[in-house]
Amino acid sequence: xxxxxxxxxxxxxxxxxxxxxxxxxxxxxxxxxxxxxxxxxxxxxxxxxxxxxxxxxxxxxxxxxxxxxxxxxxxxxxxxxxxxxxxxxxxxxxxxxxxxxxxxxxxxxxxxxxxxxxxxxxxxxxxxxxxxxxxxxxxxxxxxxxxxxxxxxxxxxxxxxxxxxxxxxxxxxxxxxxxxxxxxxxxxxxxxxxxxxxxxxxxxxxxxxxxxxxxxxxxxxxxxxxxxxxxxxxxxxxxxxxxxxxxxxxxxxxxxxxxxxxxxxxxxx
Numbered sequence: 001x002x003x004x005x006x007x008x009x010x011x012x013x014x015x016x017x018x019x020x021x022x023x024x025x026x027x028x029x030x031x032x033x034x035x036x037x038x039x040x041x042x043x044x045x046x047x048x049x050x051x052x053x054x055x056x057x058x059x060x061x062x063x064x065x066x067x068x069x070x071x072x073x074x075x076x077x078x079x080x081x082x083x084x085x086x087x088x089x090x091x092x093x094x095x096x097x098x099x100x101x102x103x104x105x106x107x108x109x110x111x112x113x114x115x116x117x118x119x120x121x122x123x124x125x126x127x128x129x130x131x132x133x134x135x136x137x138x139x140x141x142x143x144x145x146x147x148x149x150x151x152x153x154x155x156x157x158x159x160x161x162x163x164x165x166x167x168x169x170x171x172x173x174x175x176x177x178x179x180x181x182x183x184x185x186x187x188x189x190x191x192x193x194x195x196x197x198x199x200x201x202x203x204x205x206x207x208x209x210x211x212x213x214x215x216x217x218x219x220x221x222x223x224x225x226x227x228x229x230x231x232x233x234x235x236x237x238x239x240x241x242x243x244x245x246x247x248x249x250x251x252x253x254x255x256x257x258x259x260x261x262x263x264x265x266x267x268x269x
Contacts, residue, residue: 034252041249042242049246057224058232059250062209065140065228069147070205076148077155077204078197082185084156085163103153110149111217118145118218142219143226147208154207155200162196163189206258210251 049055084096102110118125118136129135136142174184212230219226229251236244
């Protein structure tokens with residue numbers, strides 16, 4: 001005899017009250033801050049703030065850099081996820097840990113690591129600047145690199161799980177009909193993991209859109225050059241809290257729309 005079900009087709013039937021109480025308290029931890037944010041939105045000024053030059057420039061820069069970061073993360077992250085999922089090699093666990101480290105590392109530390117590596121006097125950035133005069137910090141490409149660094153692990157984790165979970169017999173069948181490895185990957189493997197791939201790309205984009213710590217540490221906070229929406233919120237908090245709240249609401253709405261759109265592609269899988 002199995003355990004009694006707590007959920008029926010008509011919804012919740014018998015939910016233990018302690019679990020229900022804890023679930024409600026847990027949800028309030030996330031709901032109340034956003035309620036507080038909505039309560040402070042200057043609705044009378046929201047339109048003018050949302051269309052101000054600072055917000056429009058920061059929004060445009062955020063969209064541009066986050067989309068570029070998502071594209072780069074896809075091109076590099078999907079092969080890396082496949083490599084981690086399918087190829088056995090010494091040090092695979094160490095590499096996986098390093099790849100996913102930015103997910104738990106304080107973003108400021110990640111930005112400092114990027115600065116020491118790719119800064120004007122960094123280990124790799126110095127020789128690069130001397131040879132090409134190309135400097136990453138305090139440039140739009142510095143913003144993109146910081147976004148890729150913090151966002152690509154989300155794509156890799158999502159896609160690697162899909163590679164591990166798919167049935168390899170379909171790939172083997174395609175190979176027996178003469179398809180090469182790249183053709184199998186392009187025409188069989190990628191279509192089979194498409195929902196997870198889409199989810200990973202969108203998650204990486206959303207993470208890049210909201211990046212703050214690594215960006216301000218590595219690329220600075222220069223208006224019209226490296227100041228994204230999260231950085232604009234930081235500046236406005238020090239001078240005009242109403243504007244900071246309005247900009248924060250824009251970011252919350254964009255992120256919420258993205259996460260709600262992923263509910264069928266990610267969580268239900």
